Amino acid sequence: MKDKILVHICCGVDAVWALQKIQQEFPDAQLKGFFYDPNIHPEEEYELRWIETERICNNLGIECIKGEYELDKWLETTKGYEHVPERGERCTLCHDLRLEKTAQIAKELGFSKITTVLMMSPKKDFNVLKEVGESIAKKYGLEFLAIDFRKQGGVEKMNKLSKEFEIYHQNYCGCLYALFQQRKGLDYIPELVSFGKGRLPGSREELLFIKDIRTFAEKEGLLCREYPFDFIGWKVLSSTMKIKKEPVHHTILPFSKSIKGVLRAKVSKIVEKEDKFIGFLNKTNTQIWILKDSLKEVPLEKPRNFNNAIFIVGNEQLEKIQVGTKVELTLKTEFDENATSQNLVIGDLSAKEKIFFHSDTMPDGSYSDKPEEIKREILKRKNEILEGRMSIVVTGAYTFGKLGELYLQEILENQEVSQNL
Numbered sequence: 001m002k003d004k005i006l007v008h009i010c011c012g013v014d015a016v017w018a019l020q021k022i023q024q025e026f027p028d029a030q031l032k033g034f035f036y037d038p039n040i041h042p043e044e045e046y047e048l049r050w051i052e053t054e055r056i057c058n059n060l061g062i063e064c065i066k067g068e069y070e071l072d073k074w075l076e077t078t079k080g081y082e083h084v085p086e087r088g089e090r091c092t093l094c095h096d097l098r099l100e101k102t103a104q105i106a107k108e109l110g111f112s113k114i115t116t117v118l119m120m121s122p123k124k125d126f127n128v129l130k131e132v133g134e135s136i137a138k139k140y141g142l143e144f145l146a147i148d149f150r151k152q153g154g155v156e157k158m159n160k161l162s163k164e165f166e167i168y169h170q171n172y173c174g175c176l177y178a179l180f181q182q183r184k185g186l187d188y189i190p191e192l193v194s195f196g197k198g199r200l201p202g203s204r205e206e207l208l209f210i211k212d213i214r215t216f217a218e219k220e221g222l223l224c225r226e227y228p229f230d231f232i233g234w235k236v237l238s239s240t241m242k243i244k245k246e247p248v249h250h251t252i253l254p255f256s257k258s259i260k261g262v263l264r265a266k267v268s269k270i271v272e273k274e275d276k277f278i279g280f281l282n283k284t285n286t287q288i289w290i291l292k293d294s295l296k297e298v299p300l301e302k303p304r305n306f307n308n309a310i311f312i313v314g315n316e317q318l319e320k321i322q323v324g325t326k327v328e329l330t331l332k333t334e335f336d337e338n339a340t341s342q343n344l345v346i347g348d349l350s351a352k353e354k355i356f357f358h359s360d361t362m363p364d365g366s367y368s369d370k371p372e373e374i375k376r377e378i379l380k381r382k383n384e385i386l387e388g389r390m391s392i393v394v395t396g397a398y399t400f401g402k403l404g405e406l407y408l409q410e411i412l413e414n415q416e417v418s419q420n421l
């Protein structure tokens with residue numbers, strides 16, 4: 001009878017070599033993956049790790065089940081151990097929970113053996129995992145396969161394959177306590193803060209969007225490649241605007257810098273310009289844009305430097321804002337010099353015809369390309385892509401002045417130069 005092995009999977013990076021190693025050691029076994037990560041915080045990170053796990057399993061021809069995101073259960077299990085350092089008792093409880101669930105599912109599905117790709121991670125204690133795994137498996141009448149995936153250059157193989165598959169590489173173990181310990185000294189942890197309904201350039205949500213499209217395209221047998229690029233990220237942390245002490249609905253133009261304290265000023269001049277009126281203030285170079293349309297977020301047409309603060313209001317404020325009007329403004333923004341986004345190319349980058357979409361949106365979710373629309377286009381153009389006549393490109397950081405397109409342009413120009421040499 002065939003061996004049936006259920007493999008607990010925590011992320012694509014740990015899975016990519018470990019699964020191949022199991023396939024090599026047990027060539028006749030029936031393998032199934034079980035992604036179970038209730039420890040991961042925030043949920044977008046959990047989804048990102050899942051989508052990368054699914055992509056790797058698809059590539060290796062292994063079916064994978066997505067476990068439930070039981071965060072409350074994990075918080076309850078690790079209660080009282082919040083401040084324990086990584087590799088301590090909290091981690092043992094965390095492994096217990098994940099392996100116990102794996103054993104339960106294995107039993108339900110009629111599997112005889114279980115294992116976990118957690119044994120791949122250089123940060124995990126192999127002997128602790130072996131002990132926990134064996135005792136849980138015994139309880140359920142199963143066998144635990146303690147495989148040291150790291151042996152014989154396993155870590156190097158994992159790193160090499162991660163690069164080849166362009167797998168999202170997380171920079172923390174997963175739980176909020178480990179993140180707090182890693183980022184101690186910060187007022188808040190940007191990774192744990194949601195900045196609205198949108199997919200901001202360089203955010204986890206933007207990357208999740210790209211990975212979802214990629215998984216879809218690869219399932220259709222199409223070649224995909226990601227081209228990451230670095231840029232300076234920007235976010236609004238808080239802002240207020242008052243006219244005659246009344247709060248006013250507004251948005252902020254990307255790359256506006258913070259205002260120190262509260263700015264109390266008067267409108268000194270108003271100038272009409274295409275789709276808006278620009279209100280200049282008497283004290284600083286802060287501006288108020290009064291749109292001729294109703295209030296909306298305004299993306300950047302081209303990159304803008306870290307510069308004067310620009311508040312944007314809708315045409316309903318046209319009568320209220322006149323020369324001499326007193327305004328009260330506050331603004332706190334954050335810059336991130338280590339932001340990364342990526343362009344996804346489906347098909348051959350040098351194909352003559354290209355269809356462009358983008359992955360990011362404004363903070364309120366506007367300027368969004370819908371995933372269904374992109375997927376429809378992929379299916380419609382599949383043959384042309386396979387024949388190398390066309391590619392579909394999903395660019396990142398579009399709302400920050402079409403940054404992704406500019407980076408891609410640079411790559412294409414460099415390719416052209418090297419071909420002509």
Ligand code: SF4
Binds near residue numbers: 178
């Ligand atoms: S540090 Fe990692 S293994 Fe330890 S409790 Fe947090 S998520 Fe679990």
